[in-house]
Amino acid sequence: MSLLQKFNNILFVLNPISGDISKDDVKQLMQEYCKTNNLQSEIYATTGQDDEKALQVLLQKGFDLVVAIGGDGTVSLVAKVLNHGPVPLAILPQGSGNGLSKDLKIPQDIPSALNIIQDGKIKAIDSLEINGHPAFHLCDLGFNARIVKLFCEGETRGPGAYAKIAFQEYMAYQPFTYQIKTDQETFEGPAFMLTIANANAFGSNAAINPEGEVDDGFFEICMIEPFPGTAALGILYDLYTNSIQKSVYSRILKCKEAFIIKAPTDILQIDGEPVKVGDEITIKLHKRSLKVLVPATA
Numbered sequence: 233m234s235l236l237q238k239f240n241n242i243l244f245v246l247n248p249i250s251g252d253i254s255k256d257d258v259k260q261l262m263q264e265y266c267k268t269n270n271l272q273s274e275i276y277a278t279t280g281q282d283d284e285k286a287l288q289v290l291l292q293k294g295f296d297l298v299v300a301i302g303g304d305g306t307v308s309l310v311a312k313v314l315n316h317g318p319v320p321l322a323i324l325p326q327g328s329g330n331g332l333s334k335d336l337k338i339p340q341d342i343p344s345a346l347n348i349i350q351d352g353k354i355k356a357i358d359s360l361e362i363n364g365h366p367a368f369h370l371c372d373l374g375f376n377a378r379i380v381k382l383f384c385e386g387e388t389r390g391p392g393a394y395a396k397i398a399f400q401e402y403m404a405y406q407p408f409t410y411q412i413k414t415d416q417e418t419f420e421g422p423a424f425m426l427t428i429a430n431a432n433a434f435g436s437n438a439a440i441n442p443e444g445e446v447d448d449g450f451f452e453i454c455m456i457e458p459f460p461g462t463a464a465l466g467i468l469y470d471l472y473t474n475s476i477q478k479s480v481y482s483r484i485l486k487c488k489e490a491f492i493i494k495a496p497t498d499i500l501q502i503d504g505e506p507v508k509v510g511d512e513i514t515i516k517l518h519k520r521s522l523k524v525l526v527p528a529t530a
Contacts, residue, residue, distance in 0.1 A: 239349065241272040243295040245287065245310050247302030247326065248277050258301060258326075258342065265346060278306065287313045295319060297349070297525070301342075303327015304369065304435065304504040311359075311522055312366045320354050320523035329435015329504065332369040335446065337530040353528050356520035357446040360430055362502060363509045368522065370434060370441075371502045373494055373513075374425035375405055380501040407458045408495045414453070414487035423455040424481075426492075428515060435504075438471040441484070449519045453485040453492075490515045 244262050259275055266273040276290060291298070291313065299322040300310040307323055314321050324345045325333040336355070339345045360367040372380065379398050410426060412419040429441035429452045440454045459467060459481045470476040477484055492513040494500075500509050 239296040243298045244275045247306040308503040322525040331435035335431040336526045352525045355526045359518045359521045361516045367502045369503045371428040376425045377499040377501040381506040408498045411493040414490040427454040439474045442474040455483045457481045
């Protein structure tokens with residue numbers, strides 16, 4: 233039976249400022265798709281103001297599927313509303329990074345991604361709770377979190393803008409020291425960056441957690457420890473060849489829950505968005521709490 237037969241009423245959640253395709257064209261494509269397949273549908277355009285509350289109200293209409301059309305921020309918004317519920321999430325990537333969709337092997341063009349509604353399967357993935365904030369992909373402390381914050385504050389988007397900020401900040405960056413206690417082990421020491429990973433790679437395709445699984449009931453705390461400047465290119469090579477776990481500067485803690493004490497000035501980013509938290513961070517895992525449409529072969 234086609235997966236499409238499970239869905240009669242679809243809600244499309246569209247970020248009108250993400251990606252480089254005309255949103256009028258996207259709306260038309262969605263409407264034509266639903267008309268061709270005899271589906272009821274509604275399109276909600278995000279505004280950045282009370283979107284989560286608006287979606288919670290819309291879901292009371294009984295939608296069978298919610299499709300996020302945008303980048304990681306849009307996906308995270310929709311995932312928060314659907315987490316722990318029966319309605320699955322589909323992703324049509326339209327952002328700068330599209331990290332979670334890439335880790336779930338979802339095609340990065342809209343027509344191919346749209347086909348998953350017919351030909352894909354429903355996969356339940358784990359989620360994290362970080363000081364009460366839901367998280368579904370990768371979260372950071374340290375260097376990358378600072379770059380994410382500066383990137384979000386800037387006016388330019390895309391991989392080039394991110395790389396430029398990273399290069400400018402790298403030379404003067406001073407690593408923070410962390411205290412970590414998990415259900416498996418403890419660690420105390422400095423780290424150039426610390427990633428709380430429910431998946432594998434950033435939207436830039438840098439794989440910080442190559443062996444992680446999104447549905448295994450574990451998450452990983454991935455650290456890159458301080459390194460000499462002469463090792464920087466080697467670390468970049470390892471990140472982009474799925475081999476960072478083999479580096480002498482890499483440390484990965486696999487766990488189900490964790491407690492981290494950070495420095496007051498350190499920044500936390502969750503799924504691409506800087507978040508204000510205290511100096512003590514508690515992380516809990518919720519096993520297979522979010523239903524997502526993925527390719528049948530994923």
